[in-house]
Amino acid sequence: MQATWSTSLLRRLRALELDTRPVHPETRAALNQRWADLPDVVKTPSQALGQHAVGCEGTHGVFPRCNLACTPCYHSRDANRVRIDGEHTRREVEQQMALMRTVRGPKAHAQLIGGEVTLLPAQDHAATLQVMRDAGREPMSMTHGDFDYDYLRDLALGADGRRRFDRLSFAGHFDMMMFGRRGIERPADEASLHPYRRRFTEMFARLRRETGVRSFLAHNMTVTPTNLDQIASVVRECRDYGFGLFSFQPAAFVGDDRRWHEGYRQHTDDDVWAQVEAGIGTRLPYAAIQIGDERCNRTTYGFLVGPDYFPVLDDEDPADVRTRDAFIRYLGGVSFSGTPPLALAVKVLRVAVVHPQVVLEAARWLARTARTVGVRRLARHRSVRPLTFVMHSFMDAADVKPAWELMQRGETATDPAVRATQERLQACSYAMAHPETGELVPSCVQHGILDPAENVELRRLLPLTVTRRDPSTAGTARA
16 A cells, blocks of 8 residues: 555656656657758757747648638638538547647647638537647637627636636737628728727637636738738737737738739738838847748747837847847747746746756846836836737748659759748748648648648538528638
């Protein structure tokens, strides 16, 4: 009896040690493999992939249907001819997340994405989120935001009225190229969508008041020549709505070519980023922390104090660069999101005990930041609100196809343009899992090459029979 009790205690202590170890051994192995797989061009001191994170994950082939029409639309022509099926979604997501867990380790961020996630019945949506959490993923539901509070409440609460989740993460996609939204079928401009953006965030604020369920909200926006010069006004107006992240995606020639109506490449990434900076009122340094390839992603972490925005790190300040290097060296791989607060505190404490210079570097950064913000400003506003800006530049399907075909044969392109595309695919920070082959594929490959064939097969597996005009077949959503 004593031996059994001692064995049980020892097992629990070992589990506790592993749970509070700064970096899980499987995470460390996944990070090392991720770094080894990156092209040399992105292996820089600022690179987060392989040094701090394995990258984001997404689902595919689960619910491609949507009830809005978008120009452009990143899904194939067959996406809206597939019925929504909760059992299929749960099964496919479970298999995909199991592969992600095997390859990417026990913790990661994953997007529940397809067509429109709220076409899933709330019970199936909730069950799928739990499947993702059970696989160690921190899920984010991708939506156009055109749903009602009752759906959100049914998602958050079980039949017994008790909370299913302590926190929900949603990304709402809003832009004037999305047609069919209730109350505003064809938006005249971005400003006309502000009431709908506010309504979206207010639903989650109400959910927290009434149920205690917290939320993290992202705002997605596709950028074309039509709305490029409206980005700044969107940022200025909506930054206080409650979004924690603003993501801008320059349009690419991917998906349903019937919905390509503009010369999407008339502007550059610099043009888009300049608009974001104009909206927030300051330079947004994105070279301090790089996620994947700079030609694909730009990211600035920061915070608002009153109306003023302050980046966490300035890539032109040597002291901030030193802080970045110390963070990656000593805290790289520590999972700050999704880890219970007490466990996270122990992880950080264990790092600080072994590497006390972390505490000194953190104190230096805090002192610099306090001087930059100013004591008076802090005293006046008494709040600091984190806010992140990102830009994701997807590649045209026509460019991805030849690069991917060569990569599948293990060949490096001799053509500089094709080789550049291969580098971007190798450094992709956003992958989809294919359990049938054991592969993780970059998102541009998934949407540009694999989705069309997948959706044809899904039409056979989950046929959609429409006996009357159904507004939910108006269009397809974007990734």
